[in-house]
Amino acid sequence: MTFTFKKRSNLPGFGLALGYTVLYLSLIVLIPLAATFLKASSLSWDQFWHVVASSRAAASYRLTFGASLIGALINLVFGVLVAWVLVRYSFPGKRLFDSLVDLPFALPTAVAGIALTTIYAPNGWLGRPLASIGIKSAYSPLGVAIALTFIGLPFVVRSVQPVLEDMDKELEEAAASLGAGRWQTFSRVVLPTILPAALAGFAMAFARAVGEYGSVVFIAGNMPMKTEITPLLIITKLDQYDYAGATAIAVVMLLFSLILLLPINLLQKWSSSREEKTTALVAEDTQ
Amino acid sequence: MGTAIPLSTRSLLPSRRIATAATSESALVRWSLMGIAVLFLAVFIFLPLAIVFSQAFAKGMGVYWASLRQPDALSAIRLTLLAAGIAVPLNLVFGVAAAWAIAKFEFVGKSLLITLIDLPFSVSPVVSGLIYVLLFGLQGLLGPWLARHDLHIIFAVPGIVLATIFVTFPFVARELIPLLQAQGQEEEEAALALGASGWHTFFRVSLPNIKWGLVYGVILCNARAMGEFGAVSVVSGHIRGRTNTMPLHIEILYNEYRFSAAFAVASLLALLALTTLLVKTVVEWRARRQRAESARWDEEGQIA
Numbered sequence: 001m002t003f004t005f006k007k008r009s010n011l012p013g014f015g016l017a018l019g020y021t022v023l024y025l026s027l028i029v030l031i032p033l034a035a036t037f038l039k040a041s042s043l044s045w046d047q048f049w050h051v052v053a054s055s056r057a058a059a060s061y062r063l064t065f066g067a068s069l070i071g072a073l074i075n076l077v078f079g080v081l082v083a084w085v086l087v088r089y090s091f092p093g094k095r096l097f098d099s100l101v102d103l104p105f106a107l108p109t110a111v112a113g114i115a116l117t118t119i120y121a122p123n124g125w126l127g128r129p130l131a132s133i134g135i136k137s138a139y140s141p142l143g144v145a146i147a148l149t150f151i152g153l154p155f156v157v158r159s160v161q162p163v164l165e166d167m168d169k170e171l172e173e174a175a176a177s178l179g180a181g182r183w184q185t186f187s188r189v190v191l192p193t194i195l196p197a198a199l200a201g202f203a204m205a206f207a208r209a210v211g212e213y214g215s216v217v218f219i220a221g222n223m224p225m226k227t228e229i230t231p232l233l234i235i236t237k238l239d240q241y242d243y244a245g246a247t248a249i250a251v252v253m254l255l256f257s258l259i260l261l262l263p264i265n266l267l268q269k270w271s272s273s274r275e276e277k278t279t280a281l282v283a284e285d286t287q
Numbered sequence: 288m289g290t291a292i293p294l295s296t297r298s299l300l301p302s303r304r305i306a307t308a309a310t311s312e313s314a315l316v317r318w319s320l321m322g323i324a325v326l327f328l329a330v331f332i333f334l335p336l337a338i339v340f341s342q343a344f345a346k347g348m349g350v351y352w353a354s355l356r357q358p359d360a361l362s363a364i365r366l367t368l369l370a371a372g373i374a375v376p377l378n379l380v381f382g383v384a385a386a387w388a389i390a391k392f393e394f395v396g397k398s399l400l401i402t403l404i405d406l407p408f409s410v411s412p413v414v415s416g417l418i419y420v421l422l423f424g425l426q427g428l429l430g431p432w433l434a435r436h437d438l439h440i441i442f443a444v445p446g447i448v449l450a451t452i453f454v455t456f457p458f459v460a461r462e463l464i465p466l467l468q469a470q471g472q473e474e475e476e477a478a479l480a481l482g483a484s485g486w487h488t489f490f491r492v493s494l495p496n497i498k499w500g501l502v503y504g505v506i507l508c509n510a511r512a513m514g515e516f517g518a519v520s521v522v523s524g525h526i527r528g529r530t531n532t533m534p535l536h537i538e539i540l541y542n543e544y545r546f547s548a549a550f551a552v553a554s555l556l557a558l559l560a561l562t563t564l565l566v567k568t569v570v571e572w573r574a575r576r577q578r579a580e581s582a583r584w585d586e587e588g589q590i591a
Contacts, residue, residue, distance in 0.1 A: 006394035010476050012485035017388035021400070024381045028452055029406055032418040035428050039421045078327045085324040089317060097325070099568045100332050106507075106560035107335070108514025109412075110534035111553040114541050115335040118342060125334065150331050182312055211411025214516035214534070218541065231413035235521065238417070243426045250414045257409040261402065 033254070040251045043244055051248040060230040063141055067229075068209035071148030076202045079156025080194065086157070087164040104153050109214025116147050117218040139221030144229065147215045152205030159201035163194050163271070196271035203267055207260045211253065339557045342550035354540075354548035355555070362528045363536035363552070366444070370519075370532060371512040374451040378508055382459025383501075387489075389460075390467030391475075401464070407456040415453050416521025419446055442524030447532065450518040455508045462504030466497045503570045510563040514556055 006014060040048070051057065086098050104112065120127040120138040130137045137143050167190070175185040213231040221227040228236075230253060237246040311317070344351055354360060385404060389397060407415065421427050423440040433440060440446045474496070478488040494501075516534040523530045531539065533552055540549035 006392055009392050009472075010479065011391050011472055012479075013387060013489070014392050014394075017384040018392075018394070021381065021385040021388055021404075024377075024384075025400075025403060028449075028456060029403065032422050032453075033406075033410075035422045036414075036418045039428070078324075081320060082324045082327065085321050088311075089321055091321055091325075095568075097328055099564050100328065102564055102567065103332050103336070103560060106510050106563040108510075108516060108534050108553075108556045108560070110516040110537050111339060111514070111556050111560075112335060113516075114537065114549060114553060115338045118338050118546070119334055125338065126330075150335070153331055207409055211409075211414070213411065213413050213520075231411050231517065234413050234417060238420065238521065241426075243421070243424075246417060247421060250417050253411050253414055257411070261409055265402070 036247065036250060036254070039243075040247050043248060047244065048248050048251075051245045052252050056224055056228070057230070057233060057249060059225045060228050060233045063144060063227065064210055064230045067141060067144040067148050068206050068212075070145045071152050071209050072202050072206035074145075074149045075152045075156050075205045076198060079153070079201060079205075080160055080198055083157045083160040083164055083194075087161060101157050102154050104151050109151065109212070110218075112150060112215040113147065113218035116150060116215065117143075120146060120219060138219050139227065141227060143219040143221070144216055144227065147219050148209040148212060151212050151215050152209050155205040155208070156198055156201030159197045159204070159271070160194050163197045164190075167193055193274065196267055196274050200264060200267035200271050203260065203264045207257060207264065210260075211257065336557065336561075339550055339553050342546060343554040345550075346547045350547050351551045351554075354545075354551035357548070359528050359531065360536060360548075360552055363531045363533045364555075366447070366531065367513050367533040369444070370448050370451045371509055373448050374455055374512045375505060375509050377452060378455055379459050379501075379505055381456075382461075382463055382504060385460040386463035386467050387493075390464050390470075391472060404460050405457050407453050412454060412515065412517025413521055416450050416518035419449050419453075419522055441522055442526065442530060444530065446522035447519050447530060450522045451512050451515055454515050454518050455512045458508035458511065459501070459504040462500045462507070463497060466500040467493070470496050499570045499573055503567055506563050506566045510559055513559060 082101070086094065086101075117124075117138055119125050120130070120143055122128065122131050122136075122138070124138070127137055135142070137146060171189055171193075172185050175189045176182075180188065211231060213229070213235075216229055217232055220229060220232070222232060230249065234246045234249050234253075237243075237249065312320070355364075385400075388394075389401060420441055422429055423433060423446065424430050425434060425441075427441075430441075440449070470493075474492050475488050478492045479485070483491070513532075514534060515532075516538070519532055520535060520538075523532070523535055525531060525535060525539070527539070533556060537549050537552050537556075540546075540552065
């Protein structure tokens with residue numbers, strides 16, 4: 001073979017490790033996913049379109065994407081703020097707060113779902129005060145947005161935090177010595193540095209929220225056309241033995257998550273190259 | 288212009304103090320930002336945790352223990368332990384193999400492989416369950432064949448295990464790839480040159496270097512495996528005492544308005560989540576200490 005598949009390395013085990021990786025990946029992930037697309041291709045275009053463009057499906061997309069966007073935007077703003085506070089300030093209990101930021105990753109979604117529903121139900125800890133000022137939180141689109149904010153919370157914090165930690169204060173000192181005010185320094189020096197990481201976190205929180213099921217179904221109320229999210233619509237169709245309908249909507253969701261992978265990857269690359277450039281600049285400077 | 292200020296002035300005390308004042312906010316801004324952050328985390332993190340435990344014990348310890356000792360609860364706990372007990376070791380072996388191939392070798396299609404390994408993270412849990420129904424269910428591609436041979440995958444334990452493997456697929460590989468990459472390969476090459484076998488080198492040289500990352504990857508994988516809801520819900524069929532895992536059992540109890548029992552089972556999973564976070568904190572603390580130590584070694588080496 002003249003074409004070289006792999007560069008020479010002195011370490012053993014390449015064939016076994018890669019072979020096993022590809023086999024296991026194919027069996028668990030690739031073949032089942034391919035089977036789904038195969039199943040979907042047995043539908044005619046009219047059948048497919050009839051399901052995915054029905055008014056009930058369209059209402060579920062509006063709710064799912066709208067609430068996911070609101071949740072991700074809340075996390076973008078508060079995630080940057082929380083990361084800033086955790087990196088720059090010290091206060092009692094800071095390490096506890098820092099560790100607990102990952103709770104939405106570790107807490108099973110069903111547990112999060114019943115906990116949030118109990119808090120925001122009309123007689124709950126926060127649901128009652130909200131209801132007294134006329135805001136219905138649980139069993140409404142607002143409840144969906146609250147659950148999606150919860151499950152996306154760690155993404156922005158965890159992608160901005162390391163960038164802020166690595167950022168040298170010298171850049172800010174330089175800006176200040178050149179006469180920039182604090183807000184000017186933040187918006188012109190700090191913000192551009194953390195922007196790629198913050199956007200990557202935002203996109204990941206959004207992608208996660210769109211597919212989320214467990215934490216939402218309890219709080220949503222699940223009324224067709226009103227508070228029914230797209231993953232729930234798939235389950236409803238399955239329960240009615242409408243396999244074709246479930247597959248068609250699943251394919252829409254799969255395509256959407258595949259499309260989202262591209263901007264997420266680009267943002268992550270942008271973020272790491274930005275970080276490398278800044279550290280290289282500072283390293284040159286200090287030498 | 289201003290660029291003429293040499294960096295060395297930083298060492299002079301007065302300018303240092305000016306610089307610090309210029310790069311931090313006024314006390315008012317500082318306290319407001321801290322207040323908002325703490326309030327945000329309190330509402331979204333502390334309240335949900337607090338309500339799980341307060342509801343679990345709302346009717347006293349007697350009800351709490353009785354809810355956990357119900358036959359349906361016990362069988363749900365057993366099934367959850369079984370599914371995680373199969374899924375986690377399988378994904379561990381896969382994660383180590385994938386990380387070895389990706390971190391230690393250069394080959395065509397590597398970045399595609401990494402993207403494909405991460406794929407299960409970007410698929411909705413409900414869709415993750417559905418793909419197995421479409422493959423192994425009665426209406427599925429292999430369904431008729433399986434039915435003829437009296438093999439049950441969907442609405443049975445194998446389907447639950449498969450869905451659990453899928454949703455926890457990337458965890459271990461993802462933790463290990465950056466660690467193995469950062470470690471380089473000089474140590475392995477030295478061991479091989481001294482006559483150690485490949486497996487020996489792996490177990491004695493590579494593995495000890497990545498053990499904390501491995502522990503964290505496994506713990507994270509396990510937490511997700513025991514807590515998975517959407518994917519398992521699609522393939523389980525919700526047969527009480529037979530195909531209900533802990534999260535599905537919580538759903539049934541909650542929908543039957545047996546809130547104390549639902550939160551009692553939920554409190555076990557919340558404890559699992561807190562343990563996971565504790566292990567993460569310890570692992571990160573150890574990694575930081577290790578880095579500081581090796582930096583000190585490097586410095587001493589340079590001085591010598």
